[in-house]
Amino acid sequence: MLVIRDEQCDYERSFQVLEIPATFASAGDLRAMADSDARFDAVAAPVGFGGNKPRVGRSEWLDRCRAARRLIQPEGVLLVGFSNRWDVRRKIRSQASSVGEMRSILLELGFRSIRFFGAVPEPLAPEYIFPLQPRSLGFVLDQRYRHKLPQLVLSLAHTRAAHFLLNFMPFYYAVALAGE
Secondary structure (H helix, E strand, C coil): CEEECCCCCCHHHHHHHCCCCCEEECHHHHHHHHCCCCCEEEEEEECECCCCCCCCCHHHHHHHHHHHHHCEEEEEEEEEEEEECCCCCCCCCCCEECHHHHHHHHHHCCEEEEEEEEEECCCCCCCEEEECCHHHHHHHHHHHHCCCCCHHHHHHCCCCCHHHHHHHCCEEEEEEEECC
């Protein structure tokens, strides 16, 4: 596994404690590694591909995901985290995108079986990581925000409006399988 991390994260220690073999690199090393013969079963960028620019365009996302794609073995997996482009309260400086845009980029690069997950309250220490499904959203909001959100919002999570609310999670993870 290759883990792309920026300087703020302490993933190396976590992987060592869990005895998970992994190679660690910064986002700046990604392009050079992609041009090498190195290949991994999984490439994970839990808080994105680093950098200080939270607002990056589609072409930059495409370029970074393409470099990561070249490092993945056939049938390997990419995990990438990203902030919600529409979240004005963004606390963690990670690249922002939308689920739709990220799906489009990953499909263009030949990924298949793409799944998205929401993370709350924040990506460095999420309490909940859940599939983007209305039922899951209702559970998370009931458990985490029962005493903080108005009852109206909580009740909306159990209606068709939940599909709309899933677009406003603060942080997402995409997990995609590399196709041949």
